[in-house]
Amino acid sequence: MDEIKISNLQDQELLLLSKKMLLSLDLNEMKTIKTYYKKLAREPTRIEIETLAQTWSEHCKHKTFNAQINYAENGENKKINSLFKTYIKAATEKSKKTWLVSVFSDNAGIIKFNSKYNIAMKAETHNHPSALDPYGGANTGVGGVIRDILGAGLGAKPFANTDVFCFAPHDMQKEKVPRGVLHPKRIFKGVRSGVADYGNRIGIPTVNGAIIFDEGYVANPLVYCGTVGLIPKGMEKKKAKPGDKIVVLGARTGRDGIHGATFSSIDLNESASSSAVQIGNPIEERKMMDALIKARDQKLYSAITDCGAGGFSSAIGEMGCQIGARVDLEKAPLKYKGLSAWEIWVSESQERMVLSVPEKNLQKLSEICEIEGTQMAVIGEFTNTKKLELFYNNELLGEIKMEFLHQGLPQKQMNAKWNTKAQKEIRNLPPTNYGQILKQLLAMPNIASKESTVRKYDHEVGGGTVGKPFVGEQNDCPADAAIVRPLLDDWAGAVISNGINPLYSKLDPYHMATLSIDEAIRNALCVGAHFESIVLLDNFCWANPEREETLGELVRACMGCYDASVAFKTPFISGKDSLYNEYNSENSKIAIPGTLLISALGIITDSKKKVSMPFKHAANPIYILGNTYCELGASHFGKLIGSTAGSIPKVRFKDAVKTFSKLSALLKKQNPNSKIIKACHDCSEGGIAVAISEMAFSNTLGAQIDLRKMRVGERTSREDFILFSESPSRFIVEVDISQKKKFEDAMKGVVFSQIGTVTKNGKLQITGLAGTKIIDEQISTLKAAWKKTLGW
């Protein structure tokens, strides 16, 4: 056996070994391993050390989210035993929602859909691989999350994908890009091609997404990929049984993606290895998917999981954790010769799934694989030894007790601190040319049209996309959320949206989190999702949490997640974290801003009742729901004028719940053939000025707005504050003129006001607080500004 001698190593030597072998284990963890093997009176083997490193990686065990944290907030100390349990899981438990089928225990969260089916959703990140090879990294990000859905319960069938990216500005000066890092525009182009090529080729529509720009992402772009799938009721549970054969189904194993799981716990630096990059093959995954769904329907296997980070080591180790497993590594089909046993064991080659198959079903499974053009191999057996036993040509290479493998990891002890940042006063004078400011805002990359990217994705394949990414008469303006009907004989649809705004993290991650949740829910409500059906997924991307301040920011974000989730009664069903997103070289350290993607999944029982964003008819009244406050801290208007000053927008939960419930109830009740609400759009980046512009230019209509009619939460004479404030929980709504009263009656108790009317003159005209026109712009000019920035 290939031994790694650790029993006599001193602390420094243990750390050096961890670094040299790319194990990403800290001193405490290395010492735990040393003590364990000392008790066994032997040294660990190479494959055992690799298995422990993979299983105990940040990626697989979420060590930071499960750590014991000493947290100091403004000098007050508090102990947090696991961020995950305290803030995420606790929020879900408190919601007591009866339609949650499986949460946090599987590859994906599962909720009820209709009488026969449930829906599974998962969102993942693929950041480090996308930094090295944008095309391949994004490609395999999509492939990976699709496999998560295939491995949820006994396998859900994917029917929609989502993708959210964070990049540095595409026009960043070359000199500002650190050595060894690809230019942001190259990363952007590579990532979007990678996503398009995988999603389009495998035949799953890409229906929702977002792109955020900030210089902090220059060395660590973020690539979030999500998938939603349909699973028949009763198939949400799985359990590998002793005696079942371990079957690997799909692609062969190669040397690609070695150490991906442990690599994700390391800061990026100037040197990187090709073996950390995975290479995707969507056609292979499609064949595997078709074979799996057939096998699932014939009940040929008792458990399934995907081969993701850590490869076989994570998949088999997890499936056999309660019972035990014996693996014969020489039986794994290989792409080429020359792989050592430990490489086969931890390789992250794509398009593979691991199944637990009763022996009597092997023949039938093999026949399905033959028909679908994919391959399977039996590489071992689940046992009742409570041990993981690894063989190569009958030679025992490693033997680890499942208990130590899964329970042996010591809880991490970490320190975090947060000091509230003093709010700066806004010092700029009000602008004199609001029209110009509005055009500049519309041209800011975060707000500008993303059509050139979204257009590359097939959002129609499958035929169920009823709420499409593009709306408006020229089919080129973005919808707030997507609606997909997974069953073409049922009008019920899954509504998919997202909320993300890392700019707010720079002031307070607590509010960033509540705002992101508010935004994701708002977006889903805009198209008609039922408020009471909405569930959330959390995806945290953060810098190095071993710095107290950085972890303190993460704690704040988790607290925000808890408060918003509980207030809105929208439970988390699944989540993921990607930490250590920073770049270190001799001369520079670049960390990403704390970034939280909230994906919302809701149900619309009759998707004929959906509402879209563009204004529909001239003369219809335009309303705003929700109060506007002077909240310009970290806003896009602030960014435009070079200031982060002002107060950060805050979610006022009580008011927001009222607005959301009443709006949602009305949308649910209205007659699809005579809708009261004709158009609905959320106010977010750029405030009401941007929201109304988008609604106007989507259908080449116009709008006349009077700021004096706005409901403001605090007295102000500043028109720029009202126009560009990013206060959350607000909607711009167009109401059918003949049903005004019905609308106003339905909204009783909500803060709302009619602020203008839809016009047909092709102009956006806004009257200021003094009664004079402060904006009078052709909507064609506004649209041109909005389309130009990213139109390549």
Place this chain on the structure above:
Amino acid sequence: MRKIEVAFSDSKLDSVGIFAKTDIKDDLLISGIENVSFSELYYLDFELDEKTIEQIASNVFTDPLVQKYSTGNNLIPDFDFYIEVELHRDVTDNLGIIAHEGIEDYLGEKINGEIRSAKRFYFKAKISPQDIERIAKEYLANEIIETYKVVKSG
């Protein structure tokens, strides 16, 4: 080692070449490029007779309506230099694997040996060697997973 090269027969259809020319001008700010033509290459490390290679090239790799192929000389004769990009040997080459499968399907028999794919960009351009290196490193090849070579005409 045998080589099969495939490219579009009409340069108007060569979207990869057209995009490369635009991207190099817009993103790398290198001007002076008259034309870029793209071709796909398949290197076969097993022996087959001339006739079989021809049959494979025309029936497996080429769409005769829009593409042309060569099993010998460079497919695009008029160029100043070309940059050829291929994956490192230890990186999975899916195109090569599928090409191998395609040949086996066509011939109806198993083939021992490997196929590696590559991409070639032919340039009509009078630019400096430094700019050629920049195009290779900053646009065409990702050196973490790929390697490239520059070959001048003549």
